[in-house]
Amino acid sequence: MSIGELRRQWRADWRANGSDWTRPGLRALAAYRFGVWRMTVQSPLLRAPLSMIYRWAFRYCRNVYGIELPYTAEVGQGVVIEHQGGIVIHGATRIGDRCIIRQNCTLGVRTVDRPDEAPVLMADVQLGAGAVILGRVTIGAGAAIGANAVVLADVPAGALAIGVPATIRLRRNATEAGQ
Structure with a gap:
C-alpha cells in the first residue's frame, strides 16, 4: 500500500465520519490504517519506529476510547464506529464497506482453539449497541443486528437479527432495510 492509498482511505473514513477529527471511532480507524500501512514498509530499520508509533496509537485507542481494532483485521471503506466504549474486534475479522458499529459490540471467536474462525460482515451491515x-x-x-443480540449463525442479506440467541427476521421493504 502506498502513501497515496493510505491518504485515500483516510479521506474516505473522514467523509464517512462526518469530517469530525475528534470522533474516537475515526481516530481508531486512523490508527488501524496506519498499522496496516506500516507493515508494507520493507526495511525493518524504518518499520521499527513506525511499529512503536502504531502500538502507542493502538493502546491509546483501546485504553482511552475502549476501541480495540488490531491491524490484522480487514476493514473496508467508509466504516463508522458510531460510539466509543467496549468495542472489541478480533484480528481475523473482516468488515465490509459502509458498516456501522455501535458501542459495546464484540466480534470474536468462540474458542481459542480456532483463532481464525472470526465473523465476516458484508457491506452496509449495522450493529446495534x-x-x-x-x-x-x-x-x-x-443486514442489521439488534441491540444486545448474540449472533451464532449466519444472517442472510437484508435480514434483522434480534434476541439471545439471535433469531432472524426478514425485513419487508427497503425502508426497513435502511436503503
Whole structure:
C-alpha cells in the first residue's frame, strides 16, 4: 500500500465520519490504517519506529476510547464506529464497506482453539449497541443486528437479527432495510 492509498482511505473514513477529527471511532480507524500501512514498509530499520508509533496509537485507542481494532483485521471503506466504549474486534475479522458499529459490540471467536474462525460482515451491515457476533459467522449485506443480540449463525442479506440467541427476521421493504 502506498502513501497515496493510505491518504485515500483516510479521506474516505473522514467523509464517512462526518469530517469530525475528534470522533474516537475515526481516530481508531486512523490508527488501524496506519498499522496496516506500516507493515508494507520493507526495511525493518524504518518499520521499527513506525511499529512503536502504531502500538502507542493502538493502546491509546483501546485504553482511552475502549476501541480495540488490531491491524490484522480487514476493514473496508467508509466504516463508522458510531460510539466509543467496549468495542472489541478480533484480528481475523473482516468488515465490509459502509458498516456501522455501535458501542459495546464484540466480534470474536468462540474458542481459542480456532483463532481464525472470526465473523465476516458484508457491506452496509449495522450493529446495534451491545451486539455480540461469535465464530465463523457471515452477516449478509444490508443486514442489521439488534441491540444486545448474540449472533451464532449466519444472517442472510437484508435480514434483522434480534434476541439471545439471535433469531432472524426478514425485513419487508427497503425502508426497513435502511436503503
